[in-house]
Amino acid sequence: MLETSKTLFERAQQSIPGGVNSPARAFNSVGGAPVFLEQARGSVLTDVDGKEYIDYVGSWGPMILGHAYGPVIEAVQEAAAKSTSFGAPTEIEVKMAELVKQMAPGVDKIRMVNSGTEACMSAIRVARGYTGRDKVIKFEGNYHGHGDSFLINAGSGALTLGTPSSPGVTEGTAKDTLTADFNDLNSVKKLLNEYKGEVAAIIVEPVAGNMGCIPPQKGFLAGLRELCDAQDTVLVFDEVMTGFRVAQGGAQQRFGVTADIVTYGKIIGAGLPVGAFGGSREIMQVVSPDGPVYQAGTLSGNPLAMAAGYALLSELYENPVHYDELEEKTTYLFRGMKEVFEHHEVSATINRVGSMMSVFFTREEVRDFQTAQTTNRELFRDFFHGMLTNGVYLPPSPFESWFLANSHTEAMLDETITAADTAIADAINS
Incomplete structure (x- = not known):
């Protein structure tokens, strides 16, 4: 019998504190069990259940040219x-x-x-x-x-x-x-x-x-x-x-x-x-x-x-041209996500520097610890799970940066924007 994320997490909790070897991997702030991964290529993750996700964690940053480069x-x-x-x-x-x-x-x-x-x-x-x-x-x-x-x-x-x-x-x-x-x-x-x-x-x-x-x-x-x-x-x-x-x-x-x-x-x-x-x-x-x-x-x-x-x-x-391409891709995703939230009249501040990006569900300009705290955690939780369901893997916390890679294609970015549209619609209507 093949192990699933659910059964692996149950096993892990018996031997590892919280079932994870770093708290950043836990789903405490969003609820549910963490996804256990099997492999990755470029910007696509595959979990132990065989489901694929577009990855915006990138091992928390280093996979700038994609997994298994x-x-x-x-x-x-x-x-x-x-x-x-x-x-x-x-x-x-x-x-x-x-x-x-x-x-x-x-x-x-x-x-x-x-x-x-x-x-x-x-x-x-x-x-x-x-x-x-x-x-x-x-x-x-x-x-x-x-x-x-x-x-x-x-x-x-x-x-x-x-x-x-x-x-x-x-x-x-x-x-x-x-x-x-x-x-x-x-x-x-x-x-x-x-x-x-x-x-x-x-x-x-x-x-x-x-x-x-x-x-x-x-x-x-x-x-x-x-x-x-x-x-x-x-x-x-x-x-x-x-x-x-x-x-x-x-x-x-x-x-x-x-x-x-x-x-x-x-x-x-x-x-x-x-x-x-x-x-x-x-x-x-x-x-x-x-x-x-x-x-x-x-x-x-x-x-x-x-x-x-x-x-x-x-x-x-x-090949410093990689940085120009990363800027273009992140700008493309930024604009697409901004249009989605505006269309659904959701208060959201999107911060980005280069190929790092975050979405805060707040009207505030997010510039420090206090303004970051104004984000709507419940809305992020629902949005996160909606994105996961639709094949997009985000950091499981409203307080972590997203990371893009040059292996993200325009089709992946479009798929992410479409997933965001569905996820935020479901979140605000739930």
């Missing part, structure tokens, strides 16, 4: 035939670091790690070691992984599940994390003045993606750069989502602001478990073994992840 698969197979891990230096690590340096502004040196969470944790440790200060400013609704310092007013799964602060985070850690309002420079100035000379770093998602896609307001990122310069504070861009997606050089290139440290996630490995942090030579020289700030990992620079990431990033670097 040929050169990536070939690179992984070739690398695996040599060994899955060495625990020693390899040439592909060097080639990968050199490629990232060519693509990303302000990155003189880069250290590979195993996840976006580890990259952000390491970046903060380096900033503290470099400045000799303890406190960090983050933004309400921004999510930088599950490190203790970041689970204060966090986004992503923490926001979706209504637990923005987590038990297990000590008061000592919490007191060193200061929270400002996204897109509000005055809230940052107030904290910097109150804790003058104590703030090691400001860490920000240059485009918020973990409370839904929220672009930076004009001057916000440049203002953070100026504030950091004035107080010798390290500016950290968390580009786990935006890196190599919103532009060839990420958000730094798109918005013309260079951070002191930038962190990357799974796109560095084309979807394999990997992350990285990099920055100026002056700051990165404090990282062990050059300096006193310790950071290590047996699997860092894993040959499979490096081979996959190098194949993907090389294609993006050599």
